Amino acid sequence: AQxxxxxxxxMSVQEAETVTLSCTYDTSESNYYLFWYKQxxxxxxxxxxxxxxxxxQNATExxxxxxxxxxxxxxSLKISDSQLGDTAMYFxxxxxxxxxxxxxFGQGTRLTINP
Amino acid sequence: NAGxxxxxxxxxxxxxxxxxxxxxxxxxxxxxxxxxQDPGMGLRLIYYSASEGTTDKGxxxxxxxxxxxxxxxxxxxxxxAAPSQTSVYFCASSDLGQPDYYGYTFGSGTRLxxx
Numbered sequence: 001a002q003x004x005x006x007x008x009x010x011m012s013v014q015e016a017e018t019v020t021l022s023c024t025y026d027t028s029e030s031n032y033y034l035f036w037y038k039q040x041x042x043x044x045x046x047x048x049x050x051x052x053x054x055x056x057q058n059a060t061e062x063x064x065x066x067x068x069x070x071x072x073x074x075x076s077l078k079i080s081d082s083q084l085g086d087t088a089m090y091f092x093x094x095x096x097x098x099x100x101x102x103x104x105f106g107q108g109t110r111l112t113i114n115p
Numbered sequence: 116n117a118g119x120x121x122x123x124x125x126x127x128x129x130x131x132x133x134x135x136x137x138x139x140x141x142x143x144x145x146x147x148x149x150x151x152q153d154p155g156m157g158l159r160l161i162y163y164s165a166s167e168g169t170t171d172k173g174x175x176x177x178x179x180x181x182x183x184x185x186x187x188x189x190x191x192x193x194x195x196a197a198p199s200q201t202s203v204y205f206c207a208s209s210d211l212g213q214p215d216y217y218g219y220t221f222g223s224g225t226r227l228x229x230x
Contacts, residue, residue, distance in 0.1 A: 004157075006157075009155070033218070035218050043203065043223065043224045043226075044221070044223055044224075045205065045207075045219075045221035045224075047217060047218050047219075050217065050218055091157060091158065095218075097211055099165070100146065100163055100165040100171065101146055101165075101209055101211050102148070102160055102163060102173070103148070103158075103160075103207075103209075103218075103219060104160075105150075105157035105158040105159070106157055107155055107156060107157045108155075108157050
């Protein structure tokens with residue numbers, strides 16, 4: 001079974017700084033998807049970024065980018081020029097596209113951006 | 116607005132009471148899922164339905180039942196609520212076969228307290 005580990009329960013940075021959230025996963029599959037979700041206090045689950053394992057190029061979405069290291073099974077999220085609105089829980093998730101396409105989540109990292 | 120509608124948003128139950136959480140999606144997705152979110156544990160899969168007419172247990176199915184009523188609707192039932200079922204519940208839908216796949220679409224969540 002796949003597992004996802006986020007080793008940083010909480011992080012805190014100043015506004016405008018860059019912050020990196022860590023995620024590692026365990027799988028024997030060669031093709032899969034990885035995601036980062038943001039959960040603000042509103043509780044809504046918001047997709048931040050996704051990565052397909054067969055694509056070597058790291059995904060980027062505006063201020064958000066990932067460092068995908070397939071051999072190391074690592075999938076970190078970098079937030080540049082952090083903003084107060086980035087304060088949220090962040091979840092890393094893994095999906096095997098075969099079968100039921102179940103998402104397996106990490107434990108989450110609570111990120112606080114300070115003014 | 117297209118998406119996943121989940122009701123109710125909040126609920127307080129007494130131990131032993133029963134209730135059904137409703138979920139409906141208008142994304143024309145084949146797969147639907149129920150997760151629970153507990154502090155420090157991320158989101159864990161309770162039950163899922165890979166396609167209309169099928170349901171399967173996830174990681175934490177004990178104490179729950181589900182019904183895939185049709186392609187749009189997937190309900191979660193607690194037959195005899197216990198304090199350990201106090202949690203935030205999320206319904207989600209997904210369909211990897213659709214173009215420009217972007218991951219799950221989540222409902223807004225239900226905060227359930229069992230006293």
